[in-house]
Amino acid sequence: MTEKYDPKAIEGKWQRIWEDKKVFEAPDPSRDSLKRRKYYCLCMFPYPSGAIHMGHLRNYSIGDVISRYKRMQGFNVLQPIGWDAFGLPAENAAISRGIHPKLWTTENINQMRSELKAMGIAYDWSREITTCLPEYYRWEQLLFRKFYEQGLAYRKKAAVNWCESCKTVLANEQVQEGRCWRCDSLVGTKELSQWYLKITAYADQLLSGHELLKQGWPARVLEMQKNWIGESRGCRILFPLEKGTEPIEIFTTRADTLFGATFVTIAPGHPFAEKLCETPEAKTKLEKFRQGVASRIKPDETPDKDGFFTGSFCTHPLTGEKLPIWVGNFVVMEYGAGAVMAVPAHDERDFEFAKKFRLPIKQVILAGESENRGELSHAYTGSGALINSGKFSNMESETAKEKIAEALESKKLGLRTVQFRLRDWGISRQRYWGAPVPIIYCKACGVMLVPEKDLPVQLPMEVQFTGHGNPLEHNEGFVNVSCPKCMGPARRETDTMDTFIESSWYYARYTSPKSDREPFSKAAADQWLPVDCYIGGIEHACMHLLYSRFFHKVLRDWGYLSGDEPFMTLLSQGMVIKDGAKMSKSKGNVVAPTAIIERYGADTGRLFSLFAAPPEKDLEWNDKGVEGCHRFILRVWRLFYQFREVLKASVSDEKNVSPNDNLKSVRRKTHWTIKKMTEDIETQKYNTAISAMMELVNEIYGLLTIDERAFSSPEGVFVIREAFNALVLGLAPFAPHLCEELWEALGHKTLVADAKWPAYRADLLEQDTFLLVVQVNGKVRDRVEIAKGLSKAEIERLVIALPKLQAFVEGKTIRQFVYVPERIANLVVS
């Protein structure tokens, strides 16, 4: 052991040893010679943007504490890493700086790999995957084939962001305040045929699966998913058309208000709209509306209610009344049936609409007393007794919902259904840097899947990045193919897949990352899955975590893997902030992990990122805090250095140890620390686990200041070695390089990474004394430490003799001695 702590030398040394010995390469559980239970710990894999940032440092430090801790607990731990390597920034770099996305990505991966290695994370590097390589994406092309064959992938027209001057489709991230990121011109929309995955077919399972996740997932993530999926129980009702055969279908959650429907409103994009708009005026209006609605960029922006009368009527399914059909801009085509029955008296949007266009308002639900007089001033949206509703009048809303639905069902004019807000997943991207959709269009044969034997459809490397359109479209060698069926000339699909596809199944690929016959081996997936702990940012609460749960369920249904859920526990870590804002390049408040590693070593950086805040909270970056963590490491180092000879000495047998009170108290602290850090790590309170270890170090230093020879007796050597062992083992998941070095200094021949997590002895936690609060006539006059096991009479004698009490008892008679065992003694005097 050197006198000076030299993180560079130590960290490099142990990283090499771990790598040479393949310490963190996880054997498949069936081949594990140690027959350990498996534990799969996964951090969301990084996008290779250039260099690792503090969010990575934090995320991966948390994952590593869990992995190393579980390993010390005797688990066979899989902690893999890879690269989410397709995506927009690479293409933007190609457009603005002329560097090929493949090159840009590869360079970034190389840099980030070496930075992650410098952090000393216990990764199984033999399982590294890179999603932009054909050996990875070929499998999702295969999966896409299967999605298509199973009717889970389909094509439909939809609006995309379109920059007219760049002649290109823009991702939402490329639209900044309604303008193109590149040329700053206004962004419009364009209708294109796009590929979709039918996630809605799994909506109910994605929701009911929450039951299984309740234990291990943060409630707020489940809540966000629940809202995103948006289950809504209601009724589909048919309104027969006055002219024509097919009725208009609407979706409502309030069948009880059916008698209050005074008109029907359809979405501008409704397939009946053209047919229903008979007059030229209505036709012109429809055209205008369609353009207006389409040019809205953000779907959550609701403009003022607007609409027009189509000129057509339908009939009320129960009363037979004639109801006008309107087009309304607030009715969305993608939800429910794309049409609503308008009940202005009980729905705010309909109320506003009816007021604006002077349409009838008919109350059918009784509101509270005061609200039932005269004309409604706003919609009453609550429940209550029905009025003006024929034979359903006087029923309560909830009963009426069922009874009216039944009546409709028996007339075949209604059906109770569950509706989801969740939309199918649009996976088409009109961009180069993604996995090509394996489809060929043939004039004669139509839409054709690329045959399995022709996979992968590789991205061509020779492409021009002009910023105009998708480079694949202009790549003749890529686009022109022969049809797999008739061999005639055909065109290849130029859309590439959303990068969320790659991250939807990578966790399964890690279980057999080199598999070259299938996406992953079922046997390997069955051994490792589900992921026991998944760690990543809260920003992935909905999309990524829903998409991968969807993939998992689909793959399960195909028999590719088992189990209903991919991730059993989820840890959503908070953000890293500095000076009150999220660390980001644009804010200029970035601290690079590499700078911290360079200056203090990786162990300090890791320790700080775990000490500064519990994982789910935001972490405020603070240079003083980093220095504090570094000083703690130095303190530990000095302590070990001071005792370097003792560490090597032979230790007396525990049976022969009878430590004095001071040593006993250090022992107690040691066992308390083991208990505390174990419980805290189990409950993800890494910050307080570290505090406990700091306390132990303080306790040792504290005793040394009173008595610098406190540990020189054989008992002392035993006690300090026990404390040191506990400290090194406990700190090992946090500061692993430091701890390997100290473990070696303690004379161990094995790695601390392989060591067993310590156990505490409950009997040693017991204190021999307790603190007694002493009162006279109910007022606290003193606090004293009393040995355990004394009788009440003995304690009374001790209390009466306390010097501080003399002033209060002198010359008085003691009437009573009240004693609450091990807590309070009260003298009643007069």
Ligand code: ANZ
């Ligand atoms: C009649 C009614 C009467 C309604 C009433 C509400 C109150 P959630 O809970 O979100 O599912 N709706 C249905 N489809 C729509 C669409 N495509 N665009 C816009 N609005 C639509 O909401 C269901 C309610 O939202 C439905 O119930 C319908 O209005 C409206 F007193 O029908 B309701």
Ligand code: ZN
């Ligand atoms: Zn053909």
